[in-house]
Amino acid sequence: MHTIHRARASLFGLFHHGSLYDRLISQGFRPLYARVTADVTAASPGAGTRVLDVGTGPGRVPLAIARALPALRVEGLDLSAEMIDLARRNAAEAGLGDRVDFTVADVADLPYPGESFDLIVSSMSQHHWPDAAAGMRELRRVLRPGGRVWIYDFRFALRRAEAAARAAFPGYRIRREPVRTGRLPVRLIGRLVVEPS
Template sequence: MSEHAHHFGLFHQPALYDRMNRLLGFRSLYTRAAADVAGAGLPTGSRVLDVGTGPGQVPIQLARRRPDLSIEGADLSPEMIAHARQAAGPASEIRFTCADVARLPYPDDSFDLVIATMSLHHWADRAAGARELRRVLRATGQVWIYEFRFFQRRAETALRAAFPEYTLRRDGISALIGRLTARPHERKQPLAQRD
């Protein structure tokens, strides 16, 4: 979420925001995103970041499916982060951090997968956010952005600039929602030299 979006009152009311997401059907999208990540074949110990985590549904569901992953959620709203921590429970190993996508508080090359689910349309500076995702992503990592289809072109423009060496792909999830992925180009292995 961006600072601009943070000033909108709904982001200060995570329980209401969560109820609205349920009514709009976003909860099923969060379940889908968590299932996608759980089924991605990430090795044990891989680090996953959910940017714009809101009430923390994706990290919480993912942790239930893949407790062997190191999962983090970031959101600009302190209220959302507090709600996510409470929803995850005191025994949860998920780390939730209050942060703007344009200034993430993580070292370079920290994550194997970064996802954003229905948050990109709130980012005030998509280009800066995309550059930050690239900075915190490991060289072999991927970015998955679940978003309204009519925002995907803007997302693609920002990702293409930040990830020139990556392959971008759009996949439809529903009539309104799609997923944009950024993956490192597959490098062709040189042919073995013959003796």
């Protein structure tokens, strides 16, 4: 991988400074994380529903989901060991260490058996995936029948995710939709929805 790609993939080194990343980036995305949590809550998942957050960073999305819906089983996954360490500390500080699991792994090589999750979410991670097609194939493998995938990212970045999803999820309904996360009239963020037909 070229230096610029390595730098961009780690947000120019910020991923290796978890606490700084958490303060600078996570705070800016707080409205998006609230939107993801609200979307999961609105879906009314039943007790025991298993949710995976891909590219979890410091774990803010899984923790918010676990607070809002205590009956769910929530897991976060990230390629950065530093981020997962921070996510585990954040979970312990929030008193949720026994309800949310975090794993270091690559979306293109998920460490879960097939058909493990009912809902998979990802926020602002997909544009960092070097191989969106491989990532989507893995999401398909670990998604249970009837499950859904919601990928939130910059709207322009969702084009490649949509193409990868169409190849990996034949027979599913796939659409991109704009997402409002604040007062700005411009909607920079979108959501790719993958759901059974």
